[in-house]
Amino acid sequence: MSIPWSMEGEYAHACSCHSEVVNSSPGTTPAALSCKLALTFRIEMGHFGAVPLDALAFAVVAATPGALARGGWRLGVIVEERANLAQLQALTRVASGQAGGPPARLGQLTGQFAGVERAPIFFVTDGARCRVHVPGMLDQIVEGLASRERPGEFLAIDCTVPTADPPLALAHAVRNVIHCFGIDWGDDPAAAPRRDGHFARFSWQGEAI
Template sequence: MASWNIKGQYMETCNCTLLCPCIWSNLTARPTEGACDAAVALRIDQGSKDGVKLDGLAFVVMLHSPGAMAQGNLTVGLIVDEAANDQQVDAIRAIATGEAGGPMAALAPLVGKVAGIEKRPIKFTQKGLAISLTAGELVDQAIEGLESAVKPGEAIVIDNVAHPVNSRLSLAKATRSRFHAFGIDWEDMTGTRNGHFAPFAWQG
């Protein structure tokens, strides 16, 4: 039996122009800006770890890759919802870093530096294909799904991808993307940058 499981909704933006080359290259291509900065946000709708309930909490994995992700030397920082108590923060930390196994464990060998943990109020809002997230003053990002012509109201999706959150991602453009956390600084509001979203279900 799994010692933990969480499920909910995920969204992210990064500094690459659409479509992020990580997706079609299995993490081996050079980011469009040379280095990659990303904020991967997850809202836990239901879940627990070792008896610690995590329902309603959210977290953001901040990521900097100096080159192609597969080459490693990533810097990673974690922002946890300020509503989380110490036990919940520790549970989310273990899940988000891959220490507790699960999808993020595959990313762990690529991490060169863990920049730390911050707690901030996190607000994750979704209305149709529009999703936004704020994490205090550290992250402010919003995406708009790229609507399908064959399934109106749903986003275009890409499947069988090497991504830790889900192998099936909806495509989106980042309408707003601001990061100022763990030395990762990025701001863009051009609507030309990459975004993704998807439901997720993890366990370990």
């Protein structure tokens, strides 16, 4: 019997790729490079069958051996420590792509599942800035790119990606540190503003088999 699930909330992403928007130097596209990334989600409302997921957070951390679309990712999941066992199992299935819906694409790209960790997850948004902090594992700040034509607003695009809903805010990583699942990235502060980042709302639905 399939299990219907849904969740909605806020999403933030930071990775080791040079931002094509921020970095104006020619020949610096990250398309063919390896990448270390973290996607963090704060659920406002959600459920997995009869299991409530409201007000929980989780992160997907991955390293790719080459271009993202080629697959072979090493992927691990961090689930907020407040989750009970049923919630932990539900979020692990969703985040690893095993429960269908938009994250299924992540499952298709994964070559090695590195496991699950439980930890406190702090996800704070303040206007055009979003910070994710998981003690000893993640410390990331992404900052929206200011619009030159509309003061007080930041750049966004209306494209749809599997992990988020449009509009997708364009941002750069002011800080990006990853130390978990055998994946390590500590950005040079001088280079960090040139690293890629995004934040947006997300709304997912699926059926786990």
